[in-house]
Amino acid sequence: MSNTHTTPIVILKPELGMKRWIWPGIFLILGLIAPFILPGDKWIRVAALSLVYVALASGLNILVGLTGLLDLGFIAFFIVGAYTTAIFTVRSFGPVLEANPAALMWVLPISVVAAIVLAGIAGTIIGYPTLRARGDYLAIMTLAFGEIVRIVSINWTDFTGGAVGIRNIPPLSISSGMVPPTVTYFVLFGIVVILLVALASLIASPVGRAWVAIREDELVASSMGIRTRRYKLLAYVVGASTAGVIGVFFAHMNQFVNPDSFTLEDNFIVLSLVILGGAGTFWGPITGAVLWIFFQAVAKDIPLIQSHPEFRTGFLALIVIVLMLLRPGGIVSKRLELTRARGGALPPQGEVQPFAGAAPKATGEVVLAVDRLKQVFGGLTALESVTFQLRHGEILGLMGPNGAGKSTLLNAISGVTRATSGTIEADGERIEKLESSAVSTRGIARTFQTVRLFWDMTVLENLLVGGHTRLAGFLPKFLSPFPFVRRGERATVAEAEAVLSFVDVWEIRDRRASSLDAYQQRRVEIARALMTRPRVLLLDEPAAGLNESETRDLARLISRIREQHIDVILIEHDMDLLMGVSDRIVVLDHGVIIADGPPNEIRKNPAVLEAYLGSDAK
Amino acid sequence: MQEIINGLAVGGIYGLLAVAFSVVYGVLGMVNFAFGEIFMFGAFGALVATQTNTVIAGNSVPGAALPTWLAIVIGLVVGSLIGWLIERVAYRPLRNAPILSMLITAIAVSMLLRAVATFLFGAAQVPVARPELGDPLIILGARVQRIDLVVLGVAVLVTLAFWAVIRFTPIGRAIRATAEDKDAARLMGVGVDRVISTTFVLGSAMAAIAGILYSQRYGFAAATMGFIPALKALVAAVLGGIGSIPGAFVGGLVLGVSSPRPTCRKAPPTAM
Numbered sequence: 001m002s003n004t005h006t007t008p009i010v011i012l013k014p015e016l017g018m019k020r021w022i023w024p025g026i027f028l029i030l031g032l033i034a035p036f037i038l039p040g041d042k043w044i045r046v047a048a049l050s051l052v053y054v055a056l057a058s059g060l061n062i063l064v065g066l067t068g069l070l071d072l073g074f075i076a077f078f079i080v081g082a083y084t085t086a087i088f089t090v091r092s093f094g095p096v097l098e099a100n101p102a103a104l105m106w107v108l109p110i111s112v113v114a115a116i117v118l119a120g121i122a123g124t125i126i127g128y129p130t131l132r133a134r135g136d137y138l139a140i141m142t143l144a145f146g147e148i149v150r151i152v153s154i155n156w157t158d159f160t161g162g163a164v165g166i167r168n169i170p171p172l173s174i175s176s177g178m179v180p181p182t183v184t185y186f187v188l189f190g191i192v193v194i195l196l197v198a199l200a201s202l203i204a205s206p207v208g209r210a211w212v213a214i215r216e217d218e219l220v221a222s223s224m225g226i227r228t229r230r231y232k233l234l235a236y237v238v239g240a241s242t243a244g245v246i247g248v249f250f251a252h253m254n255q256f257v258n259p260d261s262f263t264l265e266d267n268f269i270v271l272s273l274v275i276l277g278g279a280g281t282f283w284g285p286i287t288g289a290v291l292w293i294f295f296q297a298v299a300k301d302i303p304l305i306q307s308h309p310e311f312r313t314g315f316l317a318l319i320v321i322v323l324m325l326l327r328p329g330g331i332v333s334k335r336l337e338l339t340r341a342r343g344g345a346l347p348p349q350g351e352v353q354p355f356a357g358a359a360p361k362a363t364g365e366v367v368l369a370v371d372r373l374k375q376v377f378g379g380l381t382a383l384e385s386v387t388f389q390l391r392h393g394e395i396l397g398l399m400g401p402n403g404a405g406k407s408t409l410l411n412a413i414s415g416v417t418r419a420t421s422g423t424i425e426a427d428g429e430r431i432e433k434l435e436s437s438a439v440s441t442r443g444i445a446r447t448f449q450t451v452r453l454f455w456d457m458t459v460l461e462n463l464l465v466g467g468h469t470r471l472a473g474f475l476p477k478f479l480s481p482f483p484f485v486r487r488g489e490r491a492t493v494a495e496a497e498a499v500l501s502f503v504d505v506w507e508i509r510d511r512r513a514s515s516l517d518a519y520q521q522r523r524v525e526i527a528r529a530l531m532t533r534p535r536v537l538l539l540d541e542p543a544a545g546l547n548e549s550e551t552r553d554l555a556r557l558i559s560r561i562r563e564q565h566i567d568v569i570l571i572e573h574d575m576d577l578l579m580g581v582s583d584r585i586v587v588l589d590h591g592v593i594i595a596d597g598p599p600n601e602i603r604k605n606p607a608v609l610e611a612y613l614g615s616d617a618k
Numbered sequence: 619m620q621e622i623i624n625g626l627a628v629g630g631i632y633g634l635l636a637v638a639f640s641v642v643y644g645v646l647g648m649v650n651f652a653f654g655e656i657f658m659f660g661a662f663g664a665l666v667a668t669q670t671n672t673v674i675a676g677n678s679v680p681g682a683a684l685p686t687w688l689a690i691v692i693g694l695v696v697g698s699l700i701g702w703l704i705e706r707v708a709y710r711p712l713r714n715a716p717i718l719s720m721l722i723t724a725i726a727v728s729m730l731l732r733a734v735a736t737f738l739f740g741a742a743q744v745p746v747a748r749p750e751l752g753d754p755l756i757i758l759g760a761r762v763q764r765i766d767l768v769v770l771g772v773a774v775l776v777t778l779a780f781w782a783v784i785r786f787t788p789i790g791r792a793i794r795a796t797a798e799d800k801d802a803a804r805l806m807g808v809g810v811d812r813v814i815s816t817t818f819v820l821g822s823a824m825a826a827i828a829g830i831l832y833s834q835r836y837g838f839a840a841a842t843m844g845f846i847p848a849l850k851a852l853v854a855a856v857l858g859g860i861g862s863i864p865g866a867f868v869g870g871l872v873l874g875v876s877s878p879r880p881t882c883r884k885a886p887p888t889a890m
Contacts, residue, residue: 310732310741311737321723
């Protein structure tokens, strides 16, 4: 394989294992020694409260930071959790617990499960209608939802105790009598560590990558086979469940719940902590929460703030505004780890795995058939009536002047837009009504006219998103940190490395996508499309912005893709490239096919010449 | 009938605020959550200007004791000024930032303004002397408070005037062009930054008027008074099709009439 680069390429070593443990190590050590170095019970309570906010901020971070969905009613899920356990332990199991405090051992897990389920349901309820809404409508709807939950908690007196709330919630202890705050603290610490480990595992899995992919570019995420609506809903459910679980422990810590425990301001505070620490990072919201709760506790002793409690939220608001202007990333800028698998140290053989969904085709068999496809946008007819076929073993060139409808055709095939009429068949199956994630799983992959990578991810992570559908599965398994449940991930990383090697960018696999040059970006985009194991690859002007030698290299790459039994539809303005690699060319003009044949025929076709050069150019 | 007129008056207030949300949304594509607080500052601006003695940040300050009409102008100016300031300082640098950053900033601005107001005027409600307009009128057998008619009348007139500005003046044309396509407007020589500033000031003036009307009608002003009306106005703006002025206003009216017994609402809940 030839290397067209003149600059030396630094081969990055896989990241050392020890470095990963710095942040978790600091957190664990600080968390464990905190009760022994903090002066007095009051500060241990503050530390316990900061753990509550750590969990809340981490849960909201899933929505706001990772998936890019604003939720202004997040506290509602926390309320659901707190009331769930209050009703359980005081109403349902009150007498049992009174007789035998040790029964909390089995009542508490029931509360936690109930809280997860109920908060999850609440998350689904608020998430579902918002799936189609834009950011700002979403904000209003979640704000209103938060209010509804609060008002319900005030007015459903029989169930929630109304404004008085529910008192005498048993403390986190199995014996009766006073509970030292250290015990409560360590129970909370244990729970928060479990939650954080689960969330971190989830983030470094196909689920987390799907969320970030949706935030970065929803359209592309969908074209990688990610069912974006489902994953957005999942983000709500996961965020809600996290808040629900910590709500349970918050209720036991305080031993009472009432509507005043949660205000609208808390929604804003949790959101601010996420922003303050760094939305979309793992340790940012945690840092923000700890810093803020301790700051708040210190500030409580300052006389000025004692007489003006509004200074606290005002100050936080001011910090958020200044941060948004000067450092929108927040305090912590450590990149999110989206996979734990590390690649090998040597480049593997460059091979591409075949599409697994159907029997192999014989050369010349029809793979993709477009029949009388029509696409109308308002009053504009972009495609009049397009009929053509792609046969196995060929590279089909698609050419036409600007505005001829080439990209429209590609969008219709890949499910980005829905055709007005006509049919598209892939391997005998009608796909014209499918969404782009479904088209992707049928073995049709694409690239975009302007490169659309997930810029914030590394090259390898971009490719792993391409392998999403093979990795996705039963959600709870991704919550566990143990490596054995991630065998699939390692296999996919190996495959990704092979594909990267195939397009000759293996060396840069750990670089961030935004730091690549134009040709590297192109090749990574093609590699990501190949990671979906396509049968058909749609390339939309891959040579745009490339120099001559890069274009020649690209031509070789396209031919090699065909050798891997993948059929290619190539849109290109670079005539040398198009004529050079295509076996057959379809010419589109004003939404109609005006020519269809081998390159040398197309070159002489009078209709094509007229479309490109005008009628006088004979 | 009485209920309907009551509802229309409250609806007029929501409508004004909804128009403010709607117009700024049209131009900038963002929900300026801080309009609820501009609404509140408008009310306080007018309140402070009329009183002979005001308690500000715990200190007694001799007030200007200005006549009502001048006080209203001052409330309006205060509101517009704050609107101009927050656009200039907080929103303009984020023009090209993701929508999420703008929304979060808007919420933060709204919280900050509320905290400032709480510091200045306290957390409790401050009574507003309601104007003496005489006995209730009897219209079609219903007792109608005169203040309700004034509120509704002012709201309708202001909205009409605003609509006329947008429809018929050069700056209105520039606002519409900017709302349609910022880049194209810029290429056509429209000073987009100035247009957005103007839109903010106009919207803030509407919000301030709404706040003044609200405080006159209910007889109080409070740091948290803007929250519930803003939420309702947002709903109204969405109801009327966000971006449309008549739609937003009518949305406000509909919401006002359909809200249960608006006269019985003493005050929005203070715990927020």
